[in-house]
Amino acid sequence: MTVIRHIDLDIESGEFVVLVGPSGCGKSTLLRMIAGLEEISGGDLVMGGRSVGHLPPAERNIAMVFQDYALYPHMSVEDNMAFGLKMRNEEPAHIAGKVRNASGILKLEPFLDRLPAQLSGGQRQRVAMGRAIVRDPQAFLFDEPLSNLDAALRVEMRLEIAKLHRRIKATTVYVTHDQVEAMTLADRIVVMNGGNMEQVGPPLELYRRPKTLFVAKFIGSPTMNTLDCDIVERSEGRVRLRMPAGDADLPSTEASHDLTRLTLGIRSEDLDICSPDAAWFTGELSVVEHLGSQTFGYLDIGRDQTITVEFPRTSTIRVGERVSVAGRKEHAHLFDPNDGRRID
Template identity: 65%
Template sequence: MTAIALRKIRKTYGSLPVIHDVDIEIESGEFLVLVGPSGCGKSTLLRMIAGLEEISGGVLDIGGKVVNALPPSERDIAMVFQDYALYPHMSVRENMAFGLKMRGTADEAINKRVSLAADTLKIAQFLERRPAQLSGGQRQRVAMGRAIVREPSAFLFDEPLSNLDAALRVEMRLEIAKLHNRMKATTIYVTHDQVEAMTLADRIVVLNAGRIEQVGAPLELYHKPASLFVARFIGSPTMNTLSAELKTAANDELRVSIAGREFTLPSPEQMSQKNGNVTLGIRPEDLVRCSPAEAWFGGELAVVERLGSQTYGYVEIGQSRMLTVEFPRSAEIKVGENICVRGNPAGTHLFDDTTGHRIN
């Protein structure tokens, strides 16, 4: 197992900067996920670690060795791509063994490693087939097997599940999690899917326009997002965010005004802003139906989503805003009825209107 450190890593294309002074310390055996919207720089960063993109500035350290100038073949890492990248004219066995043969590994060792990896990934019965005879999930297992047989110091995954259907994504996500639990190899995984990030990661790095917004454990990012960007990106459905006016009440509570309605929140001991315009965030599960007298928000129920284990309602609260509310799964609610809800004060988040940074 190998630790990886990125120190002030930068990437520019000509005069255009795309990665800005990224600092990440990845512990040996850690599963780190790089997540963010399309174009945020996560795949570029991964390719720089792999040696497929030149590093414009900063230091990349793998296993205590600076590797900025080393070619991919000398970095002792294995990468699994989005499009599988299998040789169509080779069998599964030949695809998995190819890299080892190019390195001059003995045939006996190759056969042993291929058999072990095939058993682990449950593709032993497909070893003599060609990629065209396999499903998408099976091809991705072969691509993973090709990486495993190399026994690298670290694994890199570049959106490996994005070409699979929903059911296969869930299945392969579980396979990757089980594989990591068995091998305990240092892993860097790129995805735009925050559900994958939340379920797989030891830690998540949220990227936005080539900069790190926040690094932390999945639940840390979910319960205490450092910025409005992270709050909106992490969580499904996304966090409700509303423009609000903040005032300090006489008893040191915070009085919040949104769309003509007012309610109070307990004031934290240390808070950088207690008056003025802010953005209030609250997740759907922190809202409950209530009487009009207790209501923080109210409006007409526009849409109901019944997902079996969960029920979500979308309430029009004025100013062209829809509020997402999680109801009990058997809730008797109907489109068109008026709904009043109140929030859990402990579940509220306040963000600076200008910077987007967390206030409390």
């Protein structure tokens, strides 16, 4: 069975690339193929100008950091970090220097004599990262390394990984299902869907200009509001869509010429309160979330549909209020409802 299809990806030296996507999309499988833990049935994998797709993992000069840390429980932190180098029969003085350098970078000096069971989850993850650093690998591979940590530790370790990458400038491929990790860590994000690359680009490019409806709904929290709308009129460079509360004229191209419907996408922060006669959507607030820095309202617009609206953080809106909103036309996204492709 073919799991990964049509992958054509160049990763620059020192680049931080994050693979994201829903469960079963193939991101971890792709990472394991790079590591040599899964067989590549076709195509080629090239690192530093050398084809390595046929080589076993030990000969690829890659370090992998796993979700479950994979530390030896009977070894101290120092011995865990040094183990791979000892297996290479490197000089003890060289090993000690490498461990000392890595433990300094990761602030592990006070814990070198401890066993993994005596460490917190974040400290164990730093040990796993240190074991990778001492090897001076050609690339680092991270397989959802923060998913076992609580929310506060995830934020702390995310910052540690970002600082580490800036310091050692190592080529990194990082798998996560957490788009916040992807948006904050990546130089480029690869969105995976069904074994294919859906879109590749810098985080804000994917957020502001998704090429497909899948990317639009996957990247961003809360997810982009989407709604299928009838086309009621066309003119050169414009299209008029029938909204639940009124029509909206939006920029469009000839790509929509043969369509009778389009899928509108609009993010919560691009909707503004307006008068009912100018509204795209009017409805009753079913849920309000006051998050401190942000306030979100969930607006029931009828037809069993709810849209998310971001209000000013000082807003006093309440559940049950009736609200009218319109979108900022320059930030509206249009997609072909048949194949989900963006209409440029």
